[in-house]
Each structure stands twice: as C-alpha cells, then as structure tokens.
Amino acid sequence: MQRCRAPVRRYPQRGSGQGQQGPPYEGVGDGEDVVETETYTVLDVLGEWPEATEADLAHHYPEYGPGGPVAAYWRGEITLRWLRVMAEGLPPTGALARAAAGHHWTHADWAAADSRDLLDMLLVAFANAHRGEKDPAVPWPEPTWRPGDPLPQDTAAVDEEKRAQARAAYERINAQVLPGR
Known part of the structure; x- marks a missing residue:
C-alpha cells in the first residue's frame, strides 16, 4: 500500500507575559521552524466511512470518470495527497456527513x-x-x-x-x- 509523507509545520510555543522565559526545551525558539512529517495511507484518507467518502467523491468530482477519484488514484492518475485534499474538502451535506452524524437532518x-x-x-x-x-x-x-x-x-x-x-x-x-x- 502506498504511503505519503506530508510535511506538517509545527511552530514552537513561546512563553507569554512578564517574567516568563522561552520554551524549556533545547533547540526550539532559536528562529527555526519545527517540521514533522505524518505518514498516511488511502485507508486514512477514506476514514471511518469509506463507502460514504467514496460516494461523495464520485458525486462531487464526476470528471474523473467511472469510480471517481478513488478509481483515478488506483489507476495512478492522481496522487494520494490530491485524493486527501478532495476528501477533506467535501461539503457538510453529503453522504459522509450523513454517515458521521447518523441521520440525514441538516x-x-x-x-x-x-x-x-x-x-x-x-x-x-x-x-x-x-x-x-x-x-x-x-x-x-x-x-x-x-x-x-x-x-x-x-x-x-x-x-x-x-x-x-x-x-x-x-x-x-x-x-x-x-x-x-
């Protein structure tokens, strides 16, 4: 299964107010950003309700043809990152939202x-x-x-x-x- 390593920027936390010093740990706060990477798979992108996510993706992105963006991903036409971006941008009124809420009420x-x-x-x-x-x-x-x-x-x-x-x-x-x- 393909894995994607996405850089996630984490900015250091500094103390605030009078008398508080900077972070108590070494190497943070010297002007450099902390960069971590998170690894995720297509299963992480599809989430707890993969059928609902796939149905929403196929409905909202019909230009990817039969099977929608998930099939396009498996055919190698789009990247896992682009599939994740599309899944995260699904509207709150679709099949995924109904599956997560457990009802169809808006x-x-x-x-x-x-x-x-x-x-x-x-x-x-x-x-x-x-x-x-x-x-x-x-x-x-x-x-x-x-x-x-x-x-x-x-x-x-x-x-x-x-x-x-x-x-x-x-x-x-x-x-x-x-x-x-």
Whole structure:
C-alpha cells in the first residue's frame, strides 16, 4: 500500500507575559521552524466511512470518470495527497456527513423543528392566557421528533413493558406480604 509523507509545520510555543522565559526545551525558539512529517495511507484518507467518502467523491468530482477519484488514484492518475485534499474538502451535506452524524437532518431541519416547537408553545401560552376562568388549561405540546429520539411506536412498547414489570413487582410483593396469595 502506498504511503505519503506530508510535511506538517509545527511552530514552537513561546512563553507569554512578564517574567516568563522561552520554551524549556533545547533547540526550539532559536528562529527555526519545527517540521514533522505524518505518514498516511488511502485507508486514512477514506476514514471511518469509506463507502460514504467514496460516494461523495464520485458525486462531487464526476470528471474523473467511472469510480471517481478513488478509481483515478488506483489507476495512478492522481496522487494520494490530491485524493486527501478532495476528501477533506467535501461539503457538510453529503453522504459522509450523513454517515458521521447518523441521520440525514441538516441545520435547516433542526431550525425548522426548533421553530415549530417554539410556535406550538407560544400558541398554547396564548390560548391559556386568554381562556375563560372556568375553562380547563390547554396542555403543553410534545416536542417535535428529532433524530436520536425514540419513535412513537417504540415508546408505546417500552411503556407497556414498564407497566408489565411494575405489575409483576407488585404481585411479588403481595405474595410475600399476604400469606393467602
């Protein structure tokens, strides 16, 4: 597997403020930059979600033909560094971003859900502020579903299981306390 050694500039840290000296280690701070190299492979470039990265690269760089830039890399048409640069420049709305986040929601979706929740609360607050004295209060709305929240059918199943466990615990306690049961 091909490896690429990319120079990475690391600048020395100096002390700041009154009474602080320069760096406590030898050879740094004398005006020369510290240059380190990092070695990486194509697996490092593709990251934790190689299929999503490859799909995004093929989608955003169609000029590389069938297979996209990854195939072009394996054919020797582009360098590993150029493949890394393209992978690092992928947009935050592509397949890689969805794979990393675990859902397809964008910032606009989150903002719309927050706006809907706020509007629902404002409407309920307005209705409760202007209701009749003898009218019951309108209950507060449930928040909008978001990724990571349990689905409504999953919530019902969990609630039923909790009720069954509570009933079983109640029966065990009654069996221990009441001798005839």
